[in-house]
Amino acid sequence: MDVRIDHVRKEFGRFAALDDTSLTIHDGELVALLGPSGSGKTTLLRVLAGLERPSAGRILFGDQDAASLSVQERNIGFVFQHYALFKHMTVLDNVAFGLSVCPARRRPPRAEIAARARRLLALVQIDGLDRRYPDQLSGGQRQRVALARALATDPRVLLLDEPFGALDARVRKDLRHWLRGFHDRTGHTTVFVTHDQDEALELADRVVVMNAGRVEQVADPDTLYDRPASPFVFAFIGDSSSLPATVRAGRLWVAGRALGPVPAADGPVRLFFRPHHARLADTGALVGRVVASRRQGDRRRLDVALRPDAPSDAPSDAPPDAPSDAAGPPHSADLPRPGDAPAASTPVEIDVATDAAPPVGASIRFDITRPSLFPAPAAPRRPIVVAPRPGTALAPPGPKPDRAHAAG
Amino acid sequence: MPANPTAPQAPPPPTGEPPLVRAGLIAVAMAFLAAFLLMPLVSVFAEAFARGPAAFLAAIAEPDALAAIRLTLTVAAIAVPLNIVFGLAAAWAVTKFEFRGKALLVTLIDLPFSVSPVISGLIYVLLFGAGSALGPWLQGHGLQVLFALPGIVLATVFVTLPFVARELIPLMEAQGTAEEEAALTLGAGGWATFRRVTLPNVRFALLYGVLLCNARAMGEFGAVSVVSGHIRGVTNTMPLHVEILYNEYNFLAAFAVATLLALLALVTLAAKTALEWQRSQRRRAAGA
Numbered sequence: 001m002d003v004r005i006d007h008v009r010k011e012f013g014r015f016a017a018l019d020d021t022s023l024t025i026h027d028g029e030l031v032a033l034l035g036p037s038g039s040g041k042t043t044l045l046r047v048l049a050g051l052e053r054p055s056a057g058r059i060l061f062g063d064q065d066a067a068s069l070s071v072q073e074r075n076i077g078f079v080f081q082h083y084a085l086f087k088h089m090t091v092l093d094n095v096a097f098g099l100s101v102c103p104a105r106r107r108p109p110r111a112e113i114a115a116r117a118r119r120l121l122a123l124v125q126i127d128g129l130d131r132r133y134p135d136q137l138s139g140g141q142r143q144r145v146a147l148a149r150a151l152a153t154d155p156r157v158l159l160l161d162e163p164f165g166a167l168d169a170r171v172r173k174d175l176r177h178w179l180r181g182f183h184d185r186t187g188h189t190t191v192f193v194t195h196d197q198d199e200a201l202e203l204a205d206r207v208v209v210m211n212a213g214r215v216e217q218v219a220d221p222d223t224l225y226d227r228p229a230s231p232f233v234f235a236f237i238g239d240s241s242s243l244p245a246t247v248r249a250g251r252l253w254v255a256g257r258a259l260g261p262v263p264a265a266d267g268p269v270r271l272f273f274r275p276h277h278a279r280l281a282d283t284g285a286l287v288g289r290v291v292a293s294r295r296q297g298d299r300r301r302l303d304v305a306l307r308p309d310a311p312s313d314a315p316s317d318a319p320p321d322a323p324s325d326a327a328g329p330p331h332s333a334d335l336p337r338p339g340d341a342p343a344a345s346t347p348v349e350i351d352v353a354t355d356a357a358p359p360v361g362a363s364i365r366f367d368i369t370r371p372s373l374f375p376a377p378a379a380p381r382r383p384i385v386v387a388p389r390p391g392t393a394l395a396p397p398g399p400k401p402d403r404a405h406a407a408g
Numbered sequence: 409m410p411a412n413p414t415a416p417q418a419p420p421p422p423t424g425e426p427p428l429v430r431a432g433l434i435a436v437a438m439a440f441l442a443a444f445l446l447m448p449l450v451s452v453f454a455e456a457f458a459r460g461p462a463a464f465l466a467a468i469a470e471p472d473a474l475a476a477i478r479l480t481l482t483v484a485a486i487a488v489p490l491n492i493v494f495g496l497a498a499a500w501a502v503t504k505f506e507f508r509g510k511a512l513l514v515t516l517i518d519l520p521f522s523v524s525p526v527i528s529g530l531i532y533v534l535l536f537g538a539g540s541a542l543g544p545w546l547q548g549h550g551l552q553v554l555f556a557l558p559g560i561v562l563a564t565v566f567v568t569l570p571f572v573a574r575e576l577i578p579l580m581e582a583q584g585t586a587e588e589e590a591a592l593t594l595g596a597g598g599w600a601t602f603r604r605v606t607l608p609n610v611r612f613a614l615l616y617g618v619l620l621c622n623a624r625a626m627g628e629f630g631a632v633s634v635v636s637g638h639i640r641g642v643t644n645t646m647p648l649h650v651e652i653l654y655n656e657y658n659f660l661a662a663f664a665v666a667t668l669l670a671l672l673a674l675v676t677l678a679a680k681t682a683l684e685w686q687r688s689q690r691r692r693a694a695g696a
Binding site: 098153 | 479589
């Protein structure tokens, strides 16, 4: 059974936690809702569960409108962030709860309830802890009990709110693998909320990236990482740097240097690239100074401050995917360089092999092997508060705008 | 370097007080307890048994005393359940819902604590007395509120109103609504959620509130004194009876009834301690 979220909006007072969200979750899918805190992912999960009522829009379970269904009637399994196990009940009673509160005519006999609860506990691999209380269990065990409890009523959809949030790193990783395997075995339609991109990318069939109450992109992990649909997704998934750039006559200009031909219309753009899509080269198009260097796994990551004023003499035999100024630059000093002023001050991150890492302070040249372009942000981003208060909109960094000056 | 056996003892823990200060504080606290709590309590019992257990029993078995005991138990038996209902309802409303006037409700729950009990009694005299708007109507229908059981119950309920709610609100606030929400998603209805999840979670706080409420309901003097009318054997509760006996210089009987009240306090204290002990045991078992 598919679950469709159709233009759902949810406001808390004047705050729009969800703003026109649409999404379809397919039968048997494992979907991650990923986003920073306050992006509306937990609200979406609670709206799905019926714990919150949407301010506008519809939710469809199959072709049934969920508005007519109470929380109890939706038959969903919900695993809460801190599990919300019933403290005063044993593990077995916790798992049996959903069956024991069934209306009398649908309720299985007592012995069968216990048997089914035991089977579920075996399924989540915590046998032998039936008589324990929740506070006698470890975090990972609690999580499994919560999962078994949610599965007891044979839910149509399983919803998990930050399922690994309260666990330590080691257990987290184990449970992640286990949950993926569990899903493959049981095939429940599952939606989980996380702010951890590794978790989302590793676990989910599809990832829904949310920001400020809206869906930014829905894609499988590969597409999401390799072809982010928006600057937000690019910056949020994986590491990246961004630079203001300009397209002029079909060529990309960054910090006063031409990087190469790009299929884009003329005008200001924003260039994004990942640290491992930069490559040191004596003939590199970009020039900068290493301001910091730190170890990351098997590589070193450098913070590089770009120098727009150094001369550029990149050769023409650069690889085709490495943009270079093959056509020979015009005299950069003669040209206006719109938008490149901040580039000199904001360092970018590039990865280099540990044995080839230049020291801090060194001048380096590098190419960007895979640049991604997005339209330059024209105005401050849409604030998520419905009625904007003064000063809440995100102002660009740097000197205060004139307004502050006039007020002073 | 080998440890020096004659080295001065380990320095006190950085957050501790010097031993002298510690001993002094303990001594002061103990002295206060002995002087202001223990001594009066002992003297009440000593006075009651001054002429032997037979005289003690005779004083208690006296019909007016028995009537006072019966009345006090009746009042508590009505006031305490009412308080449980109100306390649960108020705590539920305050902690599980957002609504206008919530802050006002919380403030009002505390009102009986901040008003002198005598005023609490007077309120009912003004409401139901002969000079009030309701008075003549009540009289016309033969309903006796003041100087009768209803008045005493009303005054007691007023005075004890905050006890259960005050115990429950902080606990239920701390517990949040996650477990209730979990119960709902598992298909439990409102009543099943309350009976099987909410109530068991607050049972210790509820019991504790009931104990305190009961102690106050039986021991209340000021408010009850105003509305009772002090009719011997009819509207005298135990505390009022103690006062009358005392005013009549019948010290033995006064102290004998007083011991019963004091015993109640001690039983309450013991029950409370037992409760707390049980809780800590449970927590320890859970921690193991």
